[in-house]
Amino acid sequence: MTAPPEATRGSGQEEKWEFKVEAGHVRLDQFLALQSTELTRAQLHRLIVEGQVLLNGRSAKPAQKVRSGDLVSLTIPPPRETGVLPQWMPLTVIYQDSDIVVIDKPAGLSVHPGPVHPDQTLVNGLLA
Known part of the structure; x- marks a missing residue:
């Protein structure tokens, strides 16, 4: 192998x-x-x-x-581009190391972009 x-x-x-x-x-x-x-x-x-x-x-x-x-x-194959852009937002980081980040996610904040919420999501915030 x-x-x-x-x-x-x-x-x-x-x-x-x-x-x-x-x-x-x-x-x-x-x-x-x-x-x-x-x-x-x-x-x-x-x-x-x-x-x-x-x-x-x-x-x-x-x-x-x-x-x-x-x-x-x-x-x-190499990863595909997602087109998700970084956007700053206030996030409370509880724990972070090289493998994981633990966030206190506010209620109502969408996790990833979609048709209803194309931006200002947790993914956008984590990329910033």
Whole structure:
């Protein structure tokens, strides 16, 4: 199995992972879920359907079985731009470290932009 160290995740660059199947006869999506704790099963399923996962050099379906000796290649494209802009707002930070931030979110403040609240959301405030 060849996968980049966790420190490279989120670098904004395309990533390529390769896995050599040692014990097979499991679905491709299940096999990948066992290999990666960083990607959800839904994300892995989408990557397979979009053709970002190759089984022995060919595109595959999520339910396709992998066998011992197969080579699974996974390409993770760079993150898409969200278009969400930073906007300053008064936020009460209860705790923050390099992995998490705990906020005292005011009632009525939308968490993320949507059709009703395109800006002035918690996400906009956290980006500022």
